[in-house]
Structure formats: C-alpha cells, structure tokens
Amino acid sequence: MGRLTSTINAVQSRAQKSLVAYIVAGDPHPDQTVDLMHTLVAEGVDIIELGVPFTDPEAEGPVIQLAHERALVHQVTLLKVLEMVTAFRLEDATTPVVLMGYLNPIEAMGYEAFAEQASLSGVDGLITVNLPPEEAGPLAIALQTKGIDPIYLLAPTTTDARAAAVCRASRGFVYYVSLKGTTGSGGLDIKAVCERVAHLKAQTSLPLFVGFGIKDGATAAPIAKVADGVVVGSAIVTLMGEFQASPQALKSAVIELVRDIRTALNASNP
C-alpha cells in the first residue's frame, strides 16, 4: 500500500477527514516552498498537492494563473519541482505529496523518465488537469510501475457512465471538482455539492475528495460531512500573492487559514 492510501486510511480510522493543501511550487519564491510544505503539515494538513508551473494553465482562475507566472519568473521547471520534493523528503518521510499540473512538461521529460524521477523524489500521486483517462493509458502504466497513483477528476458535468470509468482508472482518491469554472471561482452551492458527492460516493469504493471553491472553515465543514476530504487551493495561493514581499507575514497568514480549516473539519466530525 502506498503512502497516499495508508495516510487516507489512517485519517479515516481516526474518524477524521483529510485536508489537502495546494500550493504552486516556487510561489512566491523557490526558496520558500519546502519550508511552506513543512508549515502546512505542522498545522494539520494531511496531503500536500504541489502545482507544477506551466505557461498555459488553462483550467486555472486568475489567482492560480498569477502563482504560475510568479514561479516561472524563477524558472521553476518540472525538474526543479522534483528537487523540491526530494528536499522535503529529507525531513518528512510520511506526508504524501501529489503533483498537479499539465501534461506537456511531463511529455517533454518522457513518461518513463518522469515516473522514475518522481518516484525517486518521493512523489506519491499525479493529477494531470488536461489528461482525461481516455488519453492517459501509457502514462498511467508508467506511473503505476513506479508506485505513483494516477488521480483523475470528476466534474459536475460528468455523466454517471463516465464517473464509473474515471473511478476505475483512479488510484489513491478521486477528486471531485465542485463547480463549473476555473480554480478559485466563487459561489459554491454547498447543498448541491453535498447531494452530488453523496451520489458519487455510492458508485465507488475510492475515497472522494472535493476541491474548487473551498476557502475557509465555514465552506470546508459542511462538505467534509459527506466527502472523505477537502482540497484548499486558491485561498492559500491568494495569501502567496498578498504577502509575497514578506516570508514571515506569509507564514503567519497561512498558519491562521489552515488552523481555521483544520479546526472546522475536526469539529464537524467529532
């Protein structure tokens, strides 16, 4: 069993919900990324989702687009992201790290070479935003050979037939994108999301995580009642932009936000 599944199982056995935090590697500066990852873990984040900077992040809203641009100013390539994971692993051998990005940098490196190096760095899973299972066969084989979980997305527009196929292809967990739109969009209809999540959960034995639109404890708690975990991205990345000039202020703001969400999650699942 991989680090991802054993971590999710351990959280479940404590009758808690998983908290996944997303940051873009190299944002606001490459020197801060590994330290921020440790900070997130110290405040109760169970899984780190590390964004791989790309020039054309077509599924991202303005907040995360800017994060990609900030990281690319410092030439944070996929190889550099893997180096950051290696550095993180020197002090943390247990927290799963999932990469989230777009296919082209992985194609450029080559599927086998990427799987090999990602595995050596200590990467546990991969979400490729623009790679639906239909096109993912060769990459999924390369990943699973090296013990890396391919994780696919479900959307509000996904039909039941597709949902079943997506869940069959996924390993570790399935990621439900809770709204039609880009990352960081507002106006989450919590009741509708909960109904949809309950419907999807009946169709798969994999843990179901929910992301897009969860920005604080108040939005996280009701969703965590039905989902196995929540992903918080744009809310953290907003702080990266706001406090990019001051690493200390950034750290304090991140700690405050993550504590609020962790506390709300724990309270909603007593």
Next chain:
Amino acid sequence: MVSKQLGTNEALTSFPDQSGHFGPYGGRFVSETLMAALDELTLSYDGLKTDPEFLAELGSDLEHYVGRASPLYLAQRLTDHAGGAKIWLKREDLNHTGAHKINNCIGQALLARHMGKPRIIAETGAGQHGVASATVAARFGLKCTVYMGSEDIQRQSLNVYRMKLLGAEVVPVTSGSRTLKDALNEAMRDWVTNVDDTHYIIGTVAGPHPYPMIVRDLQSVIGREARAQFARQHGGLPDAVMACVGGGSNAMGIFYPFLEDESVRLIGVEAAGDGIMTGRHAAPLTDGIVGVLHGNRTYLMQDQAGLISETHSVSAGLDYPGVGPEHAWLKDIERAEYVAVTDEEALGAFRQLNLLEGILPALESSHALAHAVEFAATLRKDQNIIVNLSGRGDKDIPTMAKIDGISIG
C-alpha cells in the same frame, strides 16, 4: 492511392478516427468539465453533417450571405513576374467579412442554434475570426464574447472596433504573452464556466476533438470549389496547392479535397518571423517539438522543459505556437510539405500583389504568396499553382503604415 504509403486501406480523407486522432496527433486533452460538452458537440455534429435540412441551410447562407463561390482568379501579371508556373488565386478575401473564417463561423453558429446554446464565444488573433464570430452572432441573434490578447488589440484596433459595432463584447487578455494562445486559454476558461448555455467557436483546425474535424469540414468548401473551378477554367488538376499555416484552417480547407490527388503537391507556409535561425518565429512544423496544448497533441514551439515559447510574426493571425493536428500528421506521412517565410518576405509579397494585381492581401496570406512566387519560378510555364488568398489586408494597413513611417491618424 496515396494512402497505400501508410500501409493501410484507409483513405486519407477518412481521418480522424473515432476518438479524434490523426495518427499520433489530435485527441482530446481537456479538463473533465469539458468532456461532456465535447461529447455533445460530437453527437450533434455527427447527426447534422449529413442532414439535408442543415446542409441546405448552410449552403444557402454560404451563397447568399457569404457570397460564395469565391472566384478562382488567374493572376497573370504576378505569373509573368514570377516567370514560371501559372499562379491562380482562390479569392477568399472576397468573402463577406474579408476572410475564409466566416465559412466555419456560419456552420458553427448553426450548430450552436441546433444545440440550443444562445451564447457563443471565440478567441481571435488578427481579429478575423473574432469579426466572423461577431458577424454570425448578429446574423443569428446569439450573444457573443470574443477573447483577444491585449498585444493583438493594439495591432488590430480596426477589427476590435468592428466587433464592437457588431454587438460583441471584446475581452482583452493580459495573461502570458498576451496573444492568440492566451486568448485561447481564456476562452477555454469561459467555456468551462458557462458550458451549459455557451458554444465555443474555435477558429482553427486545432483544439480538442471534434474541433479539428468540424472546422476542416466546414472550410473544405474552399478546396471543393477550387478543384471544380480549376477543372472548368483550365482542365485537370493543379500541380500544387499552397496556403499559409498558423493554426492551419485555410490550408486544411483547401488541402482536404485534394488529399487523394497524388499528383497535387500540398504546401503549407508557416511564419518564419525574423528567421528560423533567430528562434523568433511561429513555425512549429518547421522547427518545433511534439507536445500537448489546447486540447490536442501536435507540433509546438516549446523549450526543453515543456514550457510553451513566445512566438513572433508580423501577422497576428499566424502568431501561434501550435498547429492543427492534421497538418502534423500530413507532414509526418509526407503527404504535405511545410516551409516558412520571414516577415520581410511576406511584406514584400504584400506590396507586390497590390502593385501587380490591384489586390490587397492579408499579411497572413502574403506568406503563401511570397513562397508561391519563388516556387513558381522553379516550375514550367505549363504548370499551375493555386494559392489560397485567405483574407484581405485592410486590417493590416495600420501595421504597414507604421512600418513605412506614415501617420494615418
């Protein structure tokens, strides 16, 4: 038959396959949210493309609204100047709105109406596809939003104002390189958000399946007409067919009906910008690497780390780091050839066509003209080249005036 080269019995015209692939290219690389919309579009199009009522409506609008068929014109003075093969111009510049883009937009607007989507969105570089989209939106009473890089808005202010006159909302895109590729990203983001009531009219033969197929089919009216016109006006088949390639819709449109005519050379002309050696160009088929962007696998301008490079061309319509997947495949199987022409050569051809034929070509089409003159000189006088004159150059007058140091206020 050309397809014998592939070791298969499939006709070249039978691609893409069921899942949208042209050999290793094409496919569907998008976020999950869009998969259902692409399935819906595929299904609707499959039903409509042979539907007599749809075809009649499309045919009627192409004739009475667009003004088709566009003439095939023997450019005698240009031919004399080149001193070789006869150069024939397929006059897409004479279409309503001044370019080939309208052929696709009429068809896709009918598709949108059929799918019950009251709103269309589009990306645009030179503004021609934006204008064509805004035009059909007005024609069919649809709401229209056009995404355009802020850099291109500067270069093509005439078309921006024109789109506004047509009632479209033009949204400047300030992310990334602020050109066509970023406008495409932003249009995808809009579509993800508004997929229930919105149809995205992609303007070129790129993007996720079924777009490269739909746009090619709708543009292939150019090649069907040209093939029949040439047979009637001259007899037989031309020796070569030539077109500029940015995303590649005008080229695919004129190439497609000639794919099985083995004797006809198909030549696509990319934008070499400042020159291929300088790296400042927009010629992925000439000097690119295979990758995945904007929903399809194709040749791309990218660096070793897989990040997309900024491109350069004097013509905004060719200033794009990718190219339609069918072109990538036609290159690999050697059914089509691709060359590149610099800004300077294209500007020369632009001036030349004005002086020799009294025709103002778009800067995009000027790339094909530049190569045609050079290529014609290598052929015999009894040979024939058809060049797709994909658009007219009114929109480029401010750019040319600026180059010539003339203020036209």
